[in-house]
Amino acid sequence: MESDYVTTPFGRRPMTLAMLLKQRRGEAIAAGTTRNKWKLFRSVCEARAGLDVTDRALTVLDALLTFYPEDELSSEKGLVVFPSNAQLSLRARGMAAATLRRHLAVLVEAGLIARKDSPNGKRYVRRGREGGIDEAYGFSLAPLLARAGEIETMAARIAADRQMLRGLKERLTICRRDIAKLISAAVEEAVPGDWACLSSMFQAILQRIPKAANLENLAPILEELEATRENIVNLLEMHEKMQMPSASESQIERHIQNSNPESISEFEPGLETGQGARPEMQADRSHRSKTTPDDKRLQAQANGGEGPRFAGRPRAEKPKSFPLTMVLQACPDISDYGPGGAIGSRRDLMTAAVVVHRMLGVSPSAYEQACSVMGPENTATVIACILQRGGCIHSPGGYLRDLTRRAERGEFALGPMLMAILRAKDPSVAKLS
Template identity: 45%
Template sequence: MSLAMLSSQKAARESPKGARLNKWKLFHTVREAREALGASDRGLAILNALLTFYPENELSEETGFVVWPSNEQLIARANGISPATLRRHLAVLVECGLIIRRDSPNGKRFARKGRGGQVEQAYGFDLSPLVARAEEFAAMAETIAEERRALKCARERLTLLRRDIVKMIEAGLDEGVPGDWAKMGRVYRDIIDRLPRVPDLAIAEDICDALALLHEEVRETLENHVNLQNKSANESHSERHKQNSNPDSQSESEYGFRNKSDVSGNAGETDNLHSLPKREMPLALVLDACEGWRDLAKGGSIRNWREFLGIVEIARPMLGVSPSAWREAAEVMGDKQAAITLAAIYQRGNEIISAGGYLRNLTERARDGQFSVWPMVMALLRARIEAGNSPPPPKPDDDSTGEGGLSVSPALARSLKKPRR
């Protein structure tokens, strides 16, 4: 005996008189409210078996509410569960208040019938709590159904927010839109890391609220950039039309620079590619020109091209260059030339508005055979000479590279000292 059993018996005594309810609809309601009731799957299978022993489709007081199957009959209709499992889950059904035990003096289950064949006294399992608590079960089932619908909507909203945020961040990187995309990506990852494999309604709604704030921030960043572009286009439409009429003219915003210094060298150097050195650019020469690249290496030392290329995955996210922009550059220029180009862009990062957009522009020029990394590196070396931070002086007849300093050919040394045209 327990307080739950006493409560069930009290509810059964207070059931409405003359009530007639379809037993299978009641079972469906109980199944929907299973979690709130604390019933188990095996317990519901046993309850289903008990209902099959009730002779009518409708539970009513006229027919009686007690069924008296033996354990062997219940086991057979409950898909052959063990006797110990049967006893355990029958106790669960009693504890949940779904059935009541009506035990005989000797503990057997049976019915005593009168002379007319009607049942006068039955000992077994009383199903009257199903009728007495029908409205309570229906309210539980409706609440659970509403929570399930709300969870489904929250998951759908979560999926849409995740998809939109990822696509907008990728669009911002691909289009070279100014913004702290690395930070937004970290915030997104931090939010998603809090999401369990199977979230409940409270967690799903909390994650949705956090993603909604990030979604608004990302969208506003993109919309502000679009509005700024539209405003600039309206204010200087005629000037932009004049610039666009010349296919060889590119605006500073296309190249992504804050000033007019071109990191790829002047036009004459770029157009006369046949006059540039045909041999591979020495690693030491690149490192002297792009000294900031060396600072990204572990220990501040780069000993070979493999270590040089390994810095790409560190510098690319820092510059806001999208993976697609880097892959395209590597396919067109080759891994080594694309890495040198990225190193030069990193060296001049303060002068470049959009590193990703500028890398795409150089990739297109390389595709058309109008770009070489030599002018970029020469421009950076010349800038160091003019700033009084020149590399070690070249040896007269040696064009090899070494870790102790940079050695270049006399012709290359003279080209560095030439005034820019």
């Protein structure tokens, strides 16, 4: 078994207080703590930027984990691996010895492994009479297991930030396209307005988009672009409303010219479709069935649609989001998976959803598709509802895919789902809904 005394470095490497603190932190492992070493390594890879380690250092950590005989890292078992430099170099894809030592030092400095040097600086194991390990000298994986919770939370937060950044970039791309095409349409159709000035402002905003975009520097630019798009849409809608009176007057004139008070079809429309209808009735019916472009535009406006310039196939909107307090009231179990065991913002909710959807067995592709259709915030709320309902849902991944398909068709809303959970918890809520 491992000894818990402080080990000082062999050779000329000095001992520092920081090294002592890292050793003590590595020993502070709660009893019964276990982790699958490959799942934990995946979390380390996702949290690489926060841990300040390089991809080559992760290659060395991968090689060290292969020397640990079990799949589960456990504080009850020895966590020291003792490979030779030659064997470690082979499993690190043939890395040179000098490069190997440099990246081992990076892992030690990052607090992922710790050195446990022998009296002569060699790595070896001393076994007892029964064949068990009495003492092992090499590299300890205890710091990695001690920081497992911290690393997993950091990886979940980075994954949530990456998802939010992807959503911001998609919104920014759509907004850029909308503004460019709306300005082009306004100029081509001679809509009154200072479109040259708006185009210059648009180009000035685009030039401020940084190459290394992140949530902090991209969100303000997106807000400016969305405000510009809203301003352009308002100008175009105002122009459409100004065109409506003249179109209505021309429609009234055509209606007076086309009306025939002596026609029997005005009083007996059923005769028009009969076999014995007179030829003059059929001619009058065909004349009134012809519709001009202005008639079509007025008919679209009367039916609640937009003008012909902006008419298009209706798109399903994303489900309406609800206040965070309401989500947590209906689904309190999600709070256990937030940073620090609590959820204080929508960002914390999305971070917890990343952890929970993996725990529930929802595939990354199903989760990403739901985020692209419903948005990261609404998807996090759905994951919280699935977690709260527990055993009622046999296949969380299939259930989420079904909700995503319904949301694409505009047939899904979050309100009924949240209210159903609230009614199940408190029957008095049914009287308020």
